[in-house]
Amino acid sequence: MTHPIEDHGLLRLLTCGSVDDGKSTLIGRLLFDSKSILADTLHAITKTSQRRGMQDVDLSLLTDGLQAEREQGITIDVAYRYFTTGTRKFIIADAPGHEQYTRNMVTAASTANLAIILVDARKGVLTQTRRHSYLAHLVGIPHLLVAVNKMDLVDFSQNRFEEINRDYLAFAEQLGIREVQFIPLSALNGDMVVERGDKLNWYQGQTLMEILETTPSAQRRHAAPFRFPVQYVCRPQDASNPRLHDYRGFMGRVESGSIAVGERVTVLPSGLSSTVKAIELGGEALADAATEQSVTLLLADEIDISRGDMIVKTGELPTQTKQLDATVCWLAESPLDQARTYLIRHTTRDTKAKLADIAYRVDVNSLEKQTVNQLAMNDIAKVTFKLAQPLLVDAYAQNRGTGAFIVIDASTNNTVGAGMIS
């Protein structure tokens, strides 16, 4: 079969946990059972496992990419893995579980639609579980799935599974996590991963793979108002071709919502309005465009529009502001310096920014709010930035596309912070 009968699109997911929770084994299992590990890769990790004196193939070697990491036996950065089931494509962002790598988890979480939070059935809900859940929730991953792994080591006990569910729900409620799903499994043996196995018959829900195949991907953003940050303006200025002589195409990706030919739009920050005359992709006309599509918009009126502007539906305006209240994760080794001017990039717009206030820092383990006057790498804090130019924003909880920003250190051009607008 070369063409899938159905195409369920693409799902980006994040796996949280440490090697001890069997995370690498779980990823290895997903790749292996979906036949995404090929023979030569398997051969290479088999050799490495043997060299290290292991009897079984260490599936975690599949996800430890860089030489430096292999030498140290740890994962220091986010790795992306791919597998397909024939009807859906999956991108796994694999983030290391250690405490000092909060920034990696935030990075991995930023593009994910589903998080698998691994819990060792013997150990139950740990500090690490709380940290991962807090971060997944903070970064607004729409679907949280708690995978209670190593069920084989607790005799596949339904009582133990339910006990962990209760513990988890108790603290999830404190965090404001409204929706979470639970699944018992054994990644090592494969029970409830792709196959149901015969040890967990008391569990009536879907297998992990069934959940992954049916979780919706982008519908939350689709329900939000139309947001179209302009990336690039196409002006062929081709005098020989009358159609192209006055052509002005506004190119971008629909961050949220949808738009159709004939609808009224407002261009920000100018505030001028017009009507969508045409929607194109690669020179071909489309009737409409929805969330995540990259298109070109043509407007009925000649309005001066450039990169950094935003096209929205008239009457559905975002907030225009020169002050950002946000939760920030600091990513850089050098601390956030109150005296310095940074660059904030939001959608396709950049502005200079200065830190005005740190309300509090959150201890990611205890979730305690702490008073601080400086932010170091991996810190998460509620802050306020003053902006040189206004930005067109929505609350991150309502709209990931127009609620997120990054902080850039203009002297090194490094990305030093990640922000989510309150």
Place this chain on the structure above:
Amino acid sequence: MFFSQQQTAYQHLSHLDWLEAEAIHILREVAGQCSNPALLFSGGKDSICLLRLAEKAFRPGRFPFPLLHIDTGHNYPEVIEFRDRKAAEIGERLIVRSVEDSMQRGTVVLKHTDEPRNKHQSVTLLEAIEEHGFDACIGGARRDEEKARAKERIMSFRDEFGQWDPKNQRPELWNLYNARSHKGENIRAFPISNWTELDVWQYIEREGLELPSIYFAHTRPIVYRQGAIVPVTDITPAKAGEEIVDLQVRFRTVGDITCTAPVISDADSLEKIIAETATTTITERGATRLDDQASEAAMEQRKKEGYF
């Protein structure tokens, strides 16, 4: 059913539409953020996809960048012919810089004459970047190709020596790409990072893209050498004692003749290639790249030295 309470009428994009939309977004970010980019075009299948994506991103306008090929001088003539014809057909400027010119300048020194020139492309690429003042190079590398690539950024920062430092890459969040660089530094942009080999073939089929003929099954003289299939060409003649056989083969990847091997296949159509790719048991590089087999860390090392 899980999460059913959230279902709305939203019709999600197919996986190819999603990958295409992401790649177009990345190409437009490069055009919007960088002042002088170039798109690496070799005539290989990944860069053929890039070319179609650039058409989708920028037509009816012209590309906001020239095409650039770093030619080792050891390419299959079918691919070079295709490269030139394709560039002319779409009416975009093609710049070719040659490893052999770098050898004449003395900036590339081969250890021996038949040494694979693939890794020396880095030198010629850096020279081309300096000559033209490119601040970004768009390439068709994919994260599924190799372990060291799995952690590569979409906008990958290189210092003025073209070096990739895996421990000093910019965090990349949401779709907010940071392609800023200082003079002399360089960004490598990878719009199809999230594509797999199968995605590439499916996209080529969907878009009806033309490919150099050697991607399809054809009969070619080869020799078996240390378990690998080595094509017999002027550049890679058979060694004494080796038996030349005619074999039905195709290339999964095309590059420098001295280090790209074909696979045995009778897939003479895209449909058959896709069927083979979906059921293959060997990775693309494992099957066809003689230069990555040296060690597990070979690619990481070459990337640190400025390779794509």
